[in-house]
Structure formats: structure tokens, C-alpha cells
Amino acid sequence: MTTMTQPFLSVASLDKTFVLHGQGGLRLEVMRDLSLTLAPGECLVLAGRSGIGKSTLLKMLHGSYRVSGGSLQLHFEDGELELADLSPQAWPALRREVIGYVSQFLRVVPRVPAVEVVMEPLLARGVDAAEARPRAEALLARLNLPERLWSLPPGTFSGGEQQRVNIARGFIGEHPLLLLDEPTASLDAANRDVVVELIREAKARGTAMLGIFHDEDVRERVADRLLPLDRHMLARASAPDAQETP
Amino acid sequence: MKRPQLERPALLEARGVTRLYGPGKGCEDIDFRLHEGEVLGIVGESGSGKSTLLRTLCGMETPDAGRVVYHSDVERCLDGATDDGELDLYAIGEARRRALLRMEWGLVHQNPRDGLRLGVSAGANIGERLMALGDRHYGQLRAAGQDWMGRVELDPGRIDDAPRHFSGGMQQRLQIARTLVTRPRLVFMDEPTGGLDVSVQARLLDMLRTLVRELGLSVVLVTHDLAVARLLADRLMVMCRGRVVEAGLTDQILDDPQHAYTQLLVSSVLTP
Amino acid sequence: MNGYNFAYLDEQTKRMIRRGLLKAVAIPGYQVPFGGREMPMPYGWGTGGMQLTASILGEDDVLKVIDQGADDTTNAVSIRAFFERVAGVETTTATAEADVIQTRHRIPETPLSADQILVFQVPIPEPLRFIEPSEEETRVMHALEEYGVMHVKLYEDIARHGHIATTYAYPVKVDGRYVTDPSPIPKFDNPKLHMSEALMLFGAGREKRLYAIPPHTRVESLDFEDHPFEIQAWDEPCALCGARDSFLDEVITDDVGGRMFVCSDTDYCQRRQEEVA
Numbered sequence: 119m120t121t122m123t124q125p126f127l128s129v130a131s132l133d134k135t136f137v138l139h140g141q142g143g144l145r146l147e148v149m150r151d152l153s154l155t156l157a158p159g160e161c162l163v164l165a166g167r168s169g170i171g172k173s174t175l176l177k178m179l180h181g182s183y184r185v186s187g188g189s190l191q192l193h194f195e196d197g198e199l200e201l202a203d204l205s206p207q208a209w210p211a212l213r214r215e216v217i218g219y220v221s222q223f224l225r226v227v228p229r230v231p232a233v234e235v236v237m238e239p240l241l242a243r244g245v246d247a248a249e250a251r252p253r254a255e256a257l258l259a260r261l262n263l264p265e266r267l268w269s270l271p272p273g274t275f276s277g278g279e280q281q282r283v284n285i286a287r288g289f290i291g292e293h294p295l296l297l298l299d300e301p302t303a304s305l306d307a308a309n310r311d312v313v314v315e316l317i318r319e320a321k322a323r324g325t326a327m328l329g330i331f332h333d334e335d336v337r338e339r340v341a342d343r344l345l346p347l348d349r350h351m352l353a354r355a356s357a358p359d360a361q362e363t364p
Numbered sequence: 365m366k367r368p369q370l371e372r373p374a375l376l377e378a379r380g381v382t383r384l385y386g387p388g389k390g391c392e393d394i395d396f397r398l399h400e401g402e403v404l405g406i407v408g409e410s411g412s413g414k415s416t417l418l419r420t421l422c423g424m425e426t427p428d429a430g431r432v433v434y435h436s437d438v439e440r441c442l443d444g445a446t447d448d449g450e451l452d453l454y455a456i457g458e459a460r461r462r463a464l465l466r467m468e469w470g471l472v473h474q475n476p477r478d479g480l481r482l483g484v485s486a487g488a489n490i491g492e493r494l495m496a497l498g499d500r501h502y503g504q505l506r507a508a509g510q511d512w513m514g515r516v517e518l519d520p521g522r523i524d525d526a527p528r529h530f531s532g533g534m535q536q537r538l539q540i541a542r543t544l545v546t547r548p549r550l551v552f553m554d555e556p557t558g559g560l561d562v563s564v565q566a567r568l569l570d571m572l573r574t575l576v577r578e579l580g581l582s583v584v585l586v587t588h589d590l591a592v593a594r595l596l597a598d599r600l601m602v603m604c605r606g607r608v609v610e611a612g613l614t615d616q617i618l619d620d621p622q623h624a625y626t627q628l629l630v631s632s633v634l635t636p
Numbered sequence: 637m638n639g640y641n642f643a644y645l646d647e648q649t650k651r652m653i654r655r656g657l658l659k660a661v662a663i664p665g666y667q668v669p670f671g672g673r674e675m676p677m678p679y680g681w682g683t684g685g686m687q688l689t690a691s692i693l694g695e696d697d698v699l700k701v702i703d704q705g706a707d708d709t710t711n712a713v714s715i716r717a718f719f720e721r722v723a724g725v726e727t728t729t730a731t732a733e734a735d736v737i738q739t740r741h742r743i744p745e746t747p748l749s750a751d752q753i754l755v756f757q758v759p760i761p762e763p764l765r766f767i768e769p770s771e772e773e774t775r776v777m778h779a780l781e782e783y784g785v786m787h788v789k790l791y792e793d794i795a796r797h798g799h800i801a802t803t804y805a806y807p808v809k810v811d812g813r814y815v816t817d818p819s820p821i822p823k824f825d826n827p828k829l830h831m832s833e834a835l836m837l838f839g840a841g842r843e844k845r846l847y848a849i850p851p852h853t854r855v856e857s858l859d860f861e862d863h864p865f866e867i868q869a870w871d872e873p874c875a876l877c878g879a880r881d882s883f884l885d886e887v888i889t890d891d892v893g894g895r896m897f898v899c900s901d902t903d904y905c906q907r908r909q910e911e912v913a
Contacts, residue, residue, distance in 0.1 A: 139623075139624030139627050140624070140627055140628065140631065177620070181613050181616055182613070182616055182619040183620040184612075184616060184622065195365060195367075196366050196367050199367055199370075205371075207372070207399050207598075208371060209598075209613045210402070210599075210613075212368070212370060215368040216368060227566060227569045227570045227595050228569075229563070229567055229570060230570050241577060242577060294365055458776070458780070466782075481767070484788055485791075485796075487795055488791045488792050488795065491791055492784055492788050493784070495787040496782065496784025496785075500860050500861050501861045502794050502861075503862050505791065506795075523795075
């Protein structure tokens with residue numbers, strides 16, 4: 119049924135090549151000719167061997183990786199927006215309003231309380247703190263983060279606790295396009311269920327989602343379609359010098 | 365959903381700005397636009413020319429070539445601006461340049477001692493820019509001082525203490541309060557967290573982010589610290605030997621650097 | 637008068653100083669540099685004021701010299717004697733009879749008239765000096781009217797003492813333009829600067845600066861809306877003449893805490909006592 123609606127995102131013939139100047143200008147072609155469409159309310163799950171660099175696509179969609187070839191388009195009611203050559207100054211606004219991202223790792227200003235970390239996407243849009251706070255607290259409560267942790271900075275939290283702060287921060291903004299990079303990796307079964315619920319609610323709201331899930335159970339419960347990547351991913355596909363890994 | 369408004373009007377522009385003390389010393393042929401509400405980070409190693417560029421941008425150093433153009437608030441109708449509010453920083457004369465720095469801009473020095481009067485009270489430090497703009501009500505000046513001390517997480521009870529007796533982190537917060545009290549549109553920051561203890565730095569970073577968001581500030585931020593740049597800047601310009609070698613979205617510069625120098629710079633960072 | 641030019645200074649120097657004075661009168665409150673000469677006394681004893689007096693003094697002029705309001709202190713007596721000797725001019729202690737009055741730290745209580753000139757001795761002519769040591773920078777600050785810092789000083793006063801505690805050399809704005817140091821007169825005298833009938837000239841010998849407040853010039857004392865400028869007031873009148881409108885000095889009369897308040901302007905006090913008697 120979702121396939122009947124107009125796509126919100128269409129990707130055509132996407133290529134990604136890294137040029138490593140430190141290694142004599144070595145060209146590392148990691149992605150070739152990837153195409154997909156994604157409709158509102160649809161959750162497309164990237165499939166493929168582990169370690170082939172599925173998050174490369176998410177990072178290109180989030181502006182963190184440059185596009186080497188092909189096109190990434192968002193379809194708005196009043197026209198298309200090409201992301202491949204979007205000016206850097208437009209990205210922060212696009213991230214604030216349209217494209218949300220739940221990364222594997224939490225990167226925030228140290229010493230900021232968890233609840234404020236979660237509120238931030240709303241504050242960035244000009245929402246009142248008085249309105250943002252209860253929404254953030256509700257999400258943290260749903261994700262079973264103990265209340266005593268809310269006012270503490272997440273830097274010292276366990277992996278699973280940090281992950282839940284990250285998920286809350288990703289979902290609170292209700293972006294029309296949400297990129298999910300293994301949001302359930304370090305969660306227990308109960309919290310995985312909460313994330314599945316959150317994803318289903320987002321779908322119902324019409325959120326288009328693109329996700330990477332290692333957990334097969336979660337994948338089956340949220341995926342509308344699978345996008346096989348093996349054919350398009352050519353090498354280890356993370357930027358060799360990337361600072362992503364903590 | 366309708367396409368969101370992505371482009372903001374330009375606030376500050378460098379057009380071919382060059383300021384050289386010698387071959388490769390200083391900055392050369394710099395072009396960029398800073399937009400309203402944007403935080404632009406200028407990163408590079410010491411000697412890359414980023415501080416020279418900052419001084420040139422904020423009116424403290426005349427460029428050898430090129431222009432620095434400020435798009436002033438048309439409603440404020442500053443002298444010397446064209447009809448569309450364009451102001452050529454080094455063509456308007458020192459008087460108006462200094463007035464601009466006093467009224468619409470702010471400058472946060474790396475060393476708070478350069479931006480504060482250490483011998484006069486915290487309240488007078490905060491009030492000075494207001495008094496320069498003509499505020500002549502002691503009670504209101506004092507209230508503004510207390511309000512701003514609270515905003516930068518200083519104890520308002522210490523409003524009558526001289527910053528000489530403050531710690532480095534407190535001095536830096538006071539300098540920020542003193543700069544922002546007049547609600548400038550554009551703020552230049554030179555290594556604002558440099559020289560501070562790591563724990564103090566973290567609090568300051570959070571405070572700066574909040575203030576930038578709440579006041580809708582546009583910021584030009586010079587830093588050699590890529591972690592600070594990641595947390596504060598929307599966009600980065602990477603400088604090397606006086607030139608901009610790469611510019612783009614902060615995450616893209618740090619996660620997918622294109623230029624050989626940027627790749628080297630990013631891969632040289634220690635991550636705990 | 638053998639061996640001296642009239643009024644000690646050579647005519648070229650006087651001309652140079654007069655040109656400076658004309659400029660100073662043309663730009664009220666603006667500090668004009670001049671080539672100060674060595675005077676036969678140390679800096680701090682009024683060499684700036686003396687050079688101005690020497691430059692404007694004519695043979696028929698009557699000179700009065702006061703120090704802290706008194707005609708009989710060492711400094712006043714010495715300067716009066718100096719001009720008697722090098723210019724042969726008549727001197728007086730009566731304010732109303734003087735054409736030129738050189739003063740240190742006071743303005744006479746007797747209102748001055750249009751044909752009188754008051755010459756102030758100034759130790760530090762630059763009102764911004766306390767905050768800005770660089771002469772280059774203070775000149776730019778004056779040129780661009782960057783005077784916010786003057787109120788920083790007054791703010792500090794109120795923060796520390798609950799009121800503006802500056803009691804002398806209280807900064808003024810002359811003709812709505814230049815912030816000026818009125819020399820170390822008590823702030824009690826500041827209102828006398830405003831719309832004065834007499835020309836006021838200021839000379840700083842060590843700093844080699846002169847400036848002027850021409851007659852009928854607006855002179856405002858800096859203040860805050862909620863802490864307006866106020867002059868000193870005393871609970872009791874002058875113990876000698878009973879004046880309630882003059883600046884009083886506290887005088888210790890014995891070793892057991894006896895004291896009294898008397899006019900600092902000795903001529904004014906004397907005249908009132910004579911009137912009563």
C-alpha cells in the first residue's frame with residue numbers, strides 16, 4: 119500500500135569513492151550505482167554482509183560524506199531538492215527540519231544532562247524549553263532510562279543507556295526522513311521492543327525511514343522492504359580517516 | 365511537506381581578502397560568506413593564518429587586498445551603507461568601523477584579560493558596552509549585569525568583585541557576558557576555550573551553544589581544536605599556509621575530508 | 637625688570653601659546669598641545685598656569701592668585717610675587733578687582749564677570765588617562781566620542797560607596813562634545829563652569845596641554861539618571877562669616893578634637909565679615 123504513494127526520497131546511480139592522499143592518492147571505490155526510492159511511512163532496511171559499510175549511504179544522506187556521483191533527491195510538495203550538490207550552509211537547516219539521524223555513537227557536549235541532550239533538536243527549532251522537557255522526559259521514560267540518570271551527563275552511561283539517549287534524541291524531532299544506524303545494537307529485548315514501537319508509530323505518522331539493523335528479529339518486525347547492498351558495495355566502506363569511531 | 369527555508373541571507377562576506385606579513389605568512393585570497401544565524405569555524409594549525417584572517421574580518425587589521433563586506437541591518441540604517449545595507453568595512457572609516465564593533469559586533473578574545481577590565485567590578489565590565497551606547501540608568505545597568513552573570517553561570521552576588529580575583533573560566537564567561545549584553549548580531553571568537561581546563565571547557569562549550577541558539581547569533585570562530593569545532597560550528601574552513609584549502613559542512617570536513625592537508629589534520633587528532 | 641622680557645616668557649613663546657589658546661577657545665574642551673617652556677619652579681607648582689598667565693597678561697592688568705581658595709598660601713604668594721617682579725603688574729586679593737585670576741583647586745565664590753579670565757593650573761589634563769595609558773588611544777577616543785568608560789568610573793563609585801564618590805576633578809562634558817577634566821576643583825565648583833561669564837583657560841605644564849571653556853558654554857557634569865550629579869553641602873554655615881552658600885574647609889583648632897568649618901575662599905569670607913562688621 120505504501121508503494122502507491124509518491125516517494126519522498128529517490129536515490130539514483132549513487133557512487134562513492136574515497137581518495138586517500140596519505141597513501142599516494144589511492145582511489146578507493148566503495149559504492150557503485152546504488153538506486154532506491156523511499157515513500158513516506160515506509161521503512162527500508164539496508165541488507166548485506168556485515169562490515170561492507172552500510173552506513174556509507176546514511177552518511178551521504180546526512181551530508182557527512184560527499185557524493186561522488188549520482189543523485190539524491192527529496193520530493194517536496196513544491197518541488198525537488200537535490201542533496202548531492204546542496205550548499206553546505208543549507209545542511210544544518212535541512213538536518214534541523216527534515217532529516218533526522220540516530221547514529222551508533224552519542225556525540226554531545228560533555229557535561230550536558232541527558233534530558234537536555236534529548237531536548238536539543240526541539241530547542242534548535244525554537245520550541246520552548248518548558249514544552250520540550252516533558253516530551254524528552256516522556257521518551258526517556260518509555261525507553262526505561264532510570265529517572266535518576268536524566269539530569270546526569272550521558273558521558274559515563276553504559277553503552278545501552280547512551281544508545282537510548284541517542285534514540286530519544288533521534289525520535290523527538292519527528293523528522294520526515296529518519297536514518298537509523300543500528301539503533302538497537304546494544305539494547306536488551308525489552309528496550310528493543312520499545313524501539314520497534316517507536317518505529318511503527320513513526321511510520322504511522324508518515325515518516326520515511328532508512329535503517330541498518332543487525333538484529334534479525336527487529337529487522338523483520340520493522341522492515342517494509344529490504345535493500346540488498348552486496349552488489350553495490352565494493353570495498354571496506356568507511357572513510358579511512360574518519361573520526362566516527364570513538 | 366513543503367520545502368523548508370534553507371538559505372539565509374548573507375551577513376558577512378570576504379572577497380579576495382589578503383593580508384600578508386611575508387611570503388606564506390598571513391592570509392591570502394580568502395573568499396567566503398557567513399549567513400545569519402550560522403557558526404563558521406576557521407580551523408588550522410598555528411601559523412596557518414587563521415588569527416590574521418579573524419583580525420582582518422573584525423576590523424582590526426586592514427587587508428592588503430580584497431574587501432570585507434558586512435550586510436548591516438537595513439532598519440538600523442548605518443551611515444556609509446548602500447541602500448541594500450552593504451557596508452565595505454575598510455572604506456567606511458575608523459569612526460564608523462569602531463561604532464560597528466561597539467554596536468552590532470562583539471569580539472571574544474582567547475585571553476579574557478585582553479577583553480576585560482580586570483580592575484573594575486564584574487558589573488561595570490558587563491555594563492560598559494551599554495554605557496557606551498548611552499545607557500545612563502545605574503539601576504538598570506546593574507540589573508542587566510546581574511541577569512547576564514546568571515546567564516553565563518556566574519554568581520550574581522559577585523557583581524561587585526573585580527575579575528582579577530576570578531578563575532580563568534570565570535573570566536572567560538564574564539568576557540562573553542560583557543560582549544553579548546548588547547545583543548550583537550555577529551560575534552568573533554578567537555579560541556574561546558583555549559587555555560582552560562578540560563572540565564571548564566565543556567561547560568563553556570555548552571553555554572556558548574545555548575547562547576548562540578537563544579540569541580540567534582552569527583559567529584566566526586577560530587580554533588585549532590577540531591573537537592571544539594565539531595561541537596560549535598555548522599561549517600568549517602580549513603586553513604593551511606594562509607589559504608583556505610577546504611570548506612564545507614563541519615561533519616563532512618571531519619568525516620570525509622577531501623584535501624590532502626585536511627586528511628592529515630583530521631587523522632592526526634588524538635581520540636581518547 | 638632688568639634681564640627679563642615682560643612677564644618672563646619671550647614674545648615668540650607667548651605668541652605660540654596664544655595661538656594655542658585661540659584654538660582651544662575655538663574647540664571648547666579640546667586639549668591643544670603646546671611647546672611648554674622651563675619655568676623657574678618645579679612641575680606641579682603651577683608651571684602650566686603660569687605660562688598661560690604670562691602669555692595673556694598686559695601691563696595694565698590686575699592679577700590675583702589663589703591656591704585652594706586662599707590668597708595667602710606659599711604657592712599663591714610666590715606666584716604673585718613672581719609676576720610683580722617679572723611683569724610689574726598690580727596684584728590684588730579682591731576677586732572683583734582682578735582682570736586675571738590664576739587658580740589652583742578652586743573657583744572663587746564671587747561670581748566672575750565678562751571682562752575677567754580665570755587660569756587653572758592642571759596636573760593631569762586627560763580625563764581618560766585613568767583607564768587608558770596610551771595618548772594615541774585617548775586621542776582616538778576623544779575624536780570618536782568613545783566616552784562609555786567615563787561612566788564605568790562613576791558606576792564603580794556607586795557600586796563601592798552607594799553614591800558617586802568622586803568629589804574633585806569631577807569629569808564634565810563641554811559643549812556636548814569633549815569630556816574634560818576641570819582640574820582638581822571640588823565638584824562644588826562644577827556648576828560655576830556652566831555658562832560662565834568669564835573665559836576659563838586651563839594649562840598643564842608637565843603634560844604640555846592647554847584647553848579652554850569659553851564664556852556661555854554648556855558644561856554638564858557626568859552622572860546617571862537615578863544618581864544625578866550633586867554638590868557638597870554642609871550642616872552648618874561658615875564659622876567666621878556665616879555663609880551657607882560657599883565651599884567650607886574643616887579646620888582643626890586644638891589637640892582635643894576641636895574643629896570648625898570655614899570658607900575656603902578667604903577673600904569671600906573676609907569681605908562678608910567686613911560687611912557684617
